[in-house]
Amino acid sequence: MTCHTAPVNTAARRPARNRPAPTLEEVAARAGVSRATASRVLRGDQKVSERAREVVLAAAQEISYVPNLAARTLVTGRSESVAFLVEESEERMFADPFFLGMLRSAQEAVATAGQQLVFTVMNRPEDQERFLAYAAGGHVDGVLLLSLHGRDQLPQRLESLGVPTVLSGRPLSGGRRLWYVDADNVGGGELATRHLLDSGRAHVATVTGPLDMCAGQDRLAGYRAAVEAAGRPYDEGLVSVGDFTAAGGHAATVRLLDERPDVDAIFAASDLAAFGVVRALRESGRSVGDDVAVIGFDDVPAAADQQPPLSTVKQPIAALGTAMTRLLLDRIEGRPGLTRRTILPVELVLRETA
Amino acid sequence: MTCHTAPVNTAARRPARNRPAPTLEEVAARAGVSRATASRVLRGDQKVSERAREVVLAAAQEISYVPNLAARTLVTGRSESVAFLVEESEERMFADPFFLGMLRSAQEAVATAGQQLVFTVMNRPEDQERFLAYAAGGHVDGVLLLSLHGRDQLPQRLESLGVPTVLSGRPLSGGRRLWYVDADNVGGGELATRHLLDSGRAHVATVTGPLDMCAGQDRLAGYRAAVEAAGRPYDEGLVSVGDFTAAGGHAATVRLLDERPDVDAIFAASDLAAFGVVRALRESGRSVGDDVAVIGFDDVPAAADQQPPLSTVKQPIAALGTAMTRLLLDRIEGRPGLTRRTILPVELVLRETA
DNA sequence: CCCGGTTGTGAGAGCGCTCTCACGAGCGGT
DNA sequence: ACCGCTCGTGAGAGCGCTCTCACAACCGGG
Structure with a gap:
């Protein structure tokens, strides 16, 4: 016990436990x-x-x-807090700087508005009912939803129960009725691929994200668009499916290299995947940047710290988080003239891998 | 737009916006x-x-x-949710794997108990009043409080307003009355320092954490205890004050090396600080592990990935988060026989830097 | 056949707050 | 003196739920 002992408690106004709170x-x-x-x-x-x-x-x-906030909420119908829900495993949520960046900017934006953030990560599908009851029960005024997979109907169900919801990323289904904020994934994929093509690479491959997510699909679409715009055939053999994680990127690259050892450039659909790509390339004895150029997507902080520093498509993570939060808050307030979709631009950041 | 268009919304039960919810x-x-x-x-x-x-x-x-949860909360007095409050800047909170690990395990434990986590990071002191009103207002049943600095009276104030609070780390003041879960910081500091001493190092220095936090003080106390137990004089010239961050560790090491170029071992009070120590050592032309041995504290995931892999005192981060959450939940439930302080053991993990 | 005991149900009183509405006081203009 | 104002205030009705309590219905044992 090295700490000094406590001075007398300054403000023991209500010492007795369980004394009813003043009304x-x-x-x-x-x-x-x-x-x-x-x-x-x-x-x-x-x-x-x-x-x-x-x-x-x-x-x-x-x-x-x-x-008493519960009493106030009961009568006003407002709880002054919003939920931040990530539909991933804890493992993935906390390993991915993208989610962390979104959480950070959402938390900042919510706090700035004087509200509270209820943070939830949902791994198992049975949690969905519980979350639905929670959100629709009025303990939050709206939901920020990240990492929607496939045809998950959660956002539709939330909206139909009267809970305003804003998604990060365009949903695979229901895009017309739902609200979302997204980066220009197609444009980013195009940008990266075109750069690889333009710098004289002969066999430009891509390690994709999960194809049950729009971000995965769109970045692949951008890749394809750039390939075709360059007058080259779209070759499925150069497309290896990953899942945005380093392990997935690594595995996808191993498979790719096995089939097409002549690959000399890879566009990875996320930085984490790119880290896996780089590792697999090294393990195969290839030099990164020289033998094989690599471009990632996201521009997470670690990208610049890699050896060699990773070239990547910079996604405005903080702006995305802020925009989605503002949009949700504005919807809750009933501000008129809001638009359902917001697409933020991306930019190519060239470092040493391409 | 590459995504397929939406199938008909499966469950548009309550299509009309603002139709009053059924009671x-x-x-x-x-x-x-x-x-x-x-x-x-x-x-x-x-x-x-x-x-x-x-x-x-x-x-x-x-x-x-x-x-309607607000109505239920109003009568039962229970909101079924707890707050997770970090008193740091967003910057630090999100750069530190320790906080992230605590957040993760707390979120898991809370979800397992079927409750919700309200996540807040407080940078400015004026936020304190707002948080106090929020917590005491009954929107959460208790508070998990991380990174308490100095003599901040927030936990005392929360408790006096009837809000059960559990701290991560022993508080500098009020330790007798407050509830906390902590790692064995003194023991860890001793362990690391003794190892450095035992392996024949002549000038074992330490880069401390912030001394307005118990964790910083205790790890330093452990260092001192080990030094004195080895029959050597406690030399203040070998103590350089840092702040648990990489930048702080770097700066502290630069100062230290300037004064005492003969240092051949450094115990850093956190892994992040150790990363800064290693960088400073390299910049000074010294080899890490040979010229100067380094041991960190925490065992964050990145420690094992460093080049060379960092030796460190492993703190059971997940267990700490789980323990604090369980303790809080048990207090809220009014479970009898709980103890105010829980100290979890640490262990020395030797890799290549010592 | 009566009685204490169980079991399922409903009436009704709040929980602590906000919000609508009506009212009295004070004002200046006719 | 009257009217029509605005302005600050208080009475009281809920918000949607839980929980206590009383009660009716039914049980088997004396």
Whole structure:
């Protein structure tokens, strides 16, 4: 025990455990006004006299009054908090800087708006019902949903229960009715592939993301578009399916190299995948950048720290998180004139691998 | 637009926006029972006939009834959710694998208990009042508090408002009354330092953590204890103050090397700091492991991936997060026989830097 | 046939707050 | 003196749920 011992507790106002919390009623009584007036003061309502304001504030202070949020939520229908839901395993969520970046910017944006973030990661499908009950139960005013796979109907179900939902990434299904914020995945895929093509690479392959996600599909579509725009045939043998993870990128590359040892450039659909690609390339004795050029996608912080530094398509992660949060908050407030889809531009960051 | 277009929305039960959500009253009416009975069924209460159960469940299903959580919270006084609060900047929170690991295990433990996690990171002190109002307002049943600095009275204030709080790390003040879960920091510091001493190092220095945190103080205390146990004088010139970050560790090492170029071993109070130490050592032309041995603290995942792999004191991060969450949940439930402090053991992991 | 005991159910009283509405006080213009 | 204002205030009705309590229905044992 090296720490100094505690000074006397400064503010043991309500020492007794389980003493019932003071209510607005008590504040009002103490201040000699009605509950209504006390409420008005505490909420910062305009129509109160200066005298009432002072006396109520003093009374509230004296008894350490804190308004009961459940009661307030019950009547107003607003909880002043939103959910941040990632449909991945904890493992993946915490290993992926993209999710972490989104969580960070969402948390910042929500806090700036004076609200709270309820953070949930859902691995098992049976959790979905529980989450649905939670969200529709009014403990959050809306949902930020990340990593939607396949034809999952969760966003539709949330919306139909009256819970505003904003997705990160265009959904595979229901895109017309749902709200989402996304990066220009097709454009990014094109950008990266075109660069590889233009720098004289003969066999430009791609390690894709999961194809049950739009981001995976779109980046592949961008790759294809660039290949065809260059007047080359789209060769399925140069497409190896990964899953956005390093392990997936590694495995996909091993398979690819096995079939097509002549590959001299790889566009990986995520930085994490690119890390796996680089490792597999090295293990096969190829030099990264020289023998085989590599471009990733995302521009996670670790990309710049790699040896050699990874060239990549920079996704505006913070802007994406902020935009989705703002959009959700605006929807909750009922702001008019909002658009369902927001696409943010990406840019090519050339470092040493391409 | 490469994605397939949406199939018809499967379950557009409640299409109209802002249609008032169905209430228990409606379920009861539809089922031909009282609100009380409907409530019993929906909560899974024992005392209901099979017939009542069926009919209520069917009615609820038909109208997509979801219980209003605010109303439930108002009467039960339980929100079934806890807050996870980190008193750091977003920058630090998201750069530190320790916090991320704690968040992950807390989220897992909370989800396992069927509850929700409200995630907050507080940079500015003025946020404290807002958080206090939020927590004491009953939107969470308790608080998990990380990275308490100095004599911050937040935990005391939370407790005095009736909000059970569990800290990660022993608080500098108020330790007798507060609840916390911690790793054996003193023991870990001793372990690392003794190993350095025993392997024949002549000038064993330490790069500390912030000394306004118990973890920083305790690891330093462990260092000192080991030095003195070895019969050597405690030399303040070998102590350089850092702050648990890589930048801090780097700066502290530069200062240290400047004063004491003869140093041949460094115990860094965190892995992040150790990364900074290693970089500074390299920049000074020294070889890590040979010229200067280094041991970190935490065993974050990146430690094993370093070149060379970092020796470190392994802190059971997941166990720490789980333990703190369980403790909080048990306190909320009012389980008897709980102890205020839990200290988890650490272990020395020798890799290549020492 | 009556009685204490169980069992399922419903009536009704809140939980602590917000919000609508009506009202009295104070004002200046006719 | 009257009217029509605005302005601050209080009474009271809920928000949707849980929980206590009383009660009716039914049980088997004396």
